[in-house]
Amino acid sequence: MSASQASKEPDIGAEMYELIAELFPICRSITGDGIRATLRRVGEVIPLDVYEVPSGTPVFDWTVPKEWNIRDAYIADARGERVVDFQRSNLHVVSYSTPMRRRMTLAELRPHLFSLPDQPERIPYRTSYYNETWGFCLPHRLLVELPDAEYEVVIDATLAAGSLTYAECVLPGEQPEEVLISCHACHPSLADDNLSGVALATMLARGLAQRARRYSYRFVFIPGTIGAITWLARNQETAARVKHGLVLTCVGDEGAFTYKRSRRATAEVDRAFAHVLRHSGHTHQLIDFFPYGYDERQYCSPGFNLPVGCLMRSQHGTFPEYHTSGDNLDFVRPAALQQSFELCSAVVDVLEQNRTYVSTNPFCEPQLGKRGLYGAVGGYSPQQYQLTMLWVLNLSDGDHSLLDIAERADAPFALVADIAARLAEHGLLE
Amino acid sequence: MSASQASKEPDIGAEMYELIAELFPICRSITGDGIRATLRRVGEVIPLDVYEVPSGTPVFDWTVPKEWNIRDAYIADARGERVVDFQRSNLHVVSYSTPMRRRMTLAELRPHLFSLPDQPERIPYRTSYYNETWGFCLPHRLLVELPDAEYEVVIDATLAAGSLTYAECVLPGEQPEEVLISCHACHPSLADDNLSGVALATMLARGLAQRARRYSYRFVFIPGTIGAITWLARNQETAARVKHGLVLTCVGDEGAFTYKRSRRATAEVDRAFAHVLRHSGHTHQLIDFFPYGYDERQYCSPGFNLPVGCLMRSQHGTFPEYHTSGDNLDFVRPAALQQSFELCSAVVDVLEQNRTYVSTNPFCEPQLGKRGLYGAVGGYSPQQYQLTMLWVLNLSDGDHSLLDIAERADAPFALVADIAARLAEHGLLE
């Protein structure tokens, strides 16, 4: 498998965008039919095992919550006109709102209304998973104009024993060690956070399914926090086999890349992302682990301390569209999704191909000329190619992986890997 | 014991200043009645054990010197008028000057006169402990105006077998490991160097005497160099129990803080001062150990290599008032002394409270909501409070102390310690 083979899917950004657009209208939450419908659609692209975990199941310090499903919700004025209508945006209802149907004054209703004074046109996204209450979210502009009248308030939902749903796509490889790629699939109509992560994981899985794989790959599509906790509680042995891991979120917007390192800070996946980003030409930042964010919080809890990083473009919580109706189908872009796919593919290539070779001629340099090993292959400058070859020979002492060598030689990993393969063919490495 | 309890003594700067003012006139040296009188006064504030070590006692490579006491000294002119008079300032006589009484010409006298041409109004401070000689110190302005006449030169002193005096205030704690706080108490009328250190040590001891203590504390009031050497020679077993140590000098002037690290460079006391200073808002510098300065030189000699740092405000030897009559009661200030006290108290809090906890829920995050652990306590922002709590949980893996966590979370130690205590109450840490 050549280093650059995986990423040659020029239209995959558009495909990802289409998948996002198709999934966007579904009202997802951490349980319920929304996430089930989402996983069904993903399962049409890649092989998925779907798991249902009953409400009430203890998972470490937590308990799987009741299942929530919603059919309709609105606030209607005296004439029966819906001034806030779930049918127009599922963000209008606080996720996990308890069912209710009542007439009430604006004063009674007001504590249950949420808006963003700084972004008066946008609907905020709110949840109340573990505190049984209800609420509506609406644009601040609309909120301040609501007449002081009586309203009919309806939330046609059920919150009852059921199950939590998650899915896995498992792709066995030559080795039992696993690469874990995780995305939360529990948000309603929010495109970047995190249908972008769902679409990227789906397409990475589809591509990997068609390749020879050194590692086994496990893609998990889960509700955030409680889903990761549930998965970890049920998969402790599997977790012990995770050699590299990645959380995907907010990978579809046009912001610069942010890679958040694992708690270990220098895990191979951390070094692979740092390397690939540096050679990508894309603006990016590398940030250290902190115990907030998405499910890396659980994977990197001290009992697990898995080597799991998190890839983002714009960083969650730092952009105005985050957790608002502004995170819509205009906010994500096929070209941005394409870059994210290619970046992750390049990192997968590094992980797959990173090995430690030993030179068969450790005493002095081998004579390259007699083997026809002078001159570049593959569009590199002869100087860079030849010097990189000398680095590979010099550092293949059993202590340096190809990634170590790429870093030391300041050369792209793909070049280092191609040269190592060529030297191995000539019997100079083993 | 809460993290901020110890430092709430708003008038202690004024108290320290008064103690300094009371001790200022005493003519101290490395032996003799001056240091005895000083220790007697300190002993009225805190319990002191006073030790007398006879002249001639071998202490490592040194020998306890003769005891020096002075009653009077002057240079009088032909009319009997004292042109230089010990009664006006004890700095006028070189410390350890041999007794003498003679008439002599200015030419004979001149090699025994010392002044500061660059600071013509100030009297320098000089000593001659190990070279038996005599001398007078005077303002350069006065020196250059001395008529070429005959003078009566009198030093009414004794230099004879006696003893070296030092004192200890020992406060036993839960653990036999000790915190050593050392100050030199041998300088005559110099306020910052080092009555400020004597006063700070006294007040720290008084405060600690009233607290529950994890560590045992040992405050030593000693003559510089020979006193530290004598103490170390007589207390090698005690020295082996010193877990944290500190030399106090020049802590009463208004300069920025300087903390000089121990020879170990990363001892807990070094990290505690770095942390507390960084969060103090005070201008400060951290400097590495060098084998010059005050008694850290002896504590950090290679055979001991104790974890002893040195706190200063203006650094000895670098300010014009140093070792001159300019280091007087105008040069030290109650507010500066107050800050020094509070800083040391905060460091003591760090040392006392720094422990390594282990999370009882290492697998995934514990559910904070069900325990009412959301929301800040104690005036911190909810964001900082909550994130710091997540840091404490995430890093309580047995490998990170609370100080490690405070550094990693970039949070004040007091917040980290308060959160850890709260989590421990909820059974989440142990």
Add this chain to the structure above:
Amino acid sequence: MSASQASKEPDIGAEMYELIAELFPICRSITGDGIRATLRRVGEVIPLDVYEVPSGTPVFDWTVPKEWNIRDAYIADARGERVVDFQRSNLHVVSYSTPMRRRMTLAELRPHLFSLPDQPERIPYRTSYYNETWGFCLPHRLLVELPDAEYEVVIDATLAAGSLTYAECVLPGEQPEEVLISCHACHPSLADDNLSGVALATMLARGLAQRARRYSYRFVFIPGTIGAITWLARNQETAARVKHGLVLTCVGDEGAFTYKRSRRATAEVDRAFAHVLRHSGHTHQLIDFFPYGYDERQYCSPGFNLPVGCLMRSQHGTFPEYHTSGDNLDFVRPAALQQSFELCSAVVDVLEQNRTYVSTNPFCEPQLGKRGLYGAVGGYSPQQYQLTMLWVLNLSDGDHSLLDIAERADAPFALVADIAARLAEHGLLE
């Protein structure tokens, strides 16, 4: 041996220059009579053992090549006039050109002509050791003016079984551990690269032959690459005794110094050069090892990984005169050679004198005054001298060498070594 003794040879730059001038006209290659004549001349200055290794001898992955000797070569025009003439510059012939004698048109000749379009007045230096062919090098200005006519092309050379020649100057020391100093002696009329290295190695050896030596010294004068490989193949046991090593090249030009670290990066020779250069006042750069350059490539191959650095002034490959007729007797300067000699001598002093002492008074400072150890010796400021003495005493704990101490104290090694010797005389170090 005092630290500065070795470098006091004020006229050695001029001597080195004279040796270079004498050797300059000889046509050297990696084998043949040119290198033999060169080694004969060096052998008049220092004792040399000359080795001949037969063509065809396997040396690791390589084979000792045929021996090449040249007597004459030219390109003559129809009137018999030599338009390119080996007698005027031995750079005119590609080294290892096969013998030939033929008339040919310019079109036939053209592929065998090499010039530098960017430096039209200079003759390039080219070789073809392992690809049997022939060629001429000439100024580009001349090449473009060659009339389209028939030429007589003559290379009166032999390429046949013979031997590869190298030489060693071995100076036994107190210890069997060796300092290896290596220079390539295979280039024809190029002054900086590398007659400068040959001259410097010669003079260093001459100086060391007259000194007491802690280490044994081995100077090797070898053809580049194949010579180093041959030497290593025949001296694996000797190589295992190399404690410090150095390749010398381009040390006669007026550029700033460049020291290229060994592959180990922190070998004692690396630290010694860093220290001496920093205190030298000379502009310089320190660069990390990379597997290109001169024979450090072989010494630092992974099977050997010897602590061998490389000293240069202008870095090979980066200046326009490199490998052209511009690298001539005007390009090297006695004063530059003198500096290079003094620098290497100072590094040798560091290596010879770098020891780890243990203080005999590790508990507290020893009393310097009673031993008359106050006050500077040797032109240093009293402050620097005294503080350095305290550093030596404080860090002589068995874990710090004199070089470690010099680095920590930011003092010149010579001062540290002199102080250590003085303290040892007084029984304070051992």
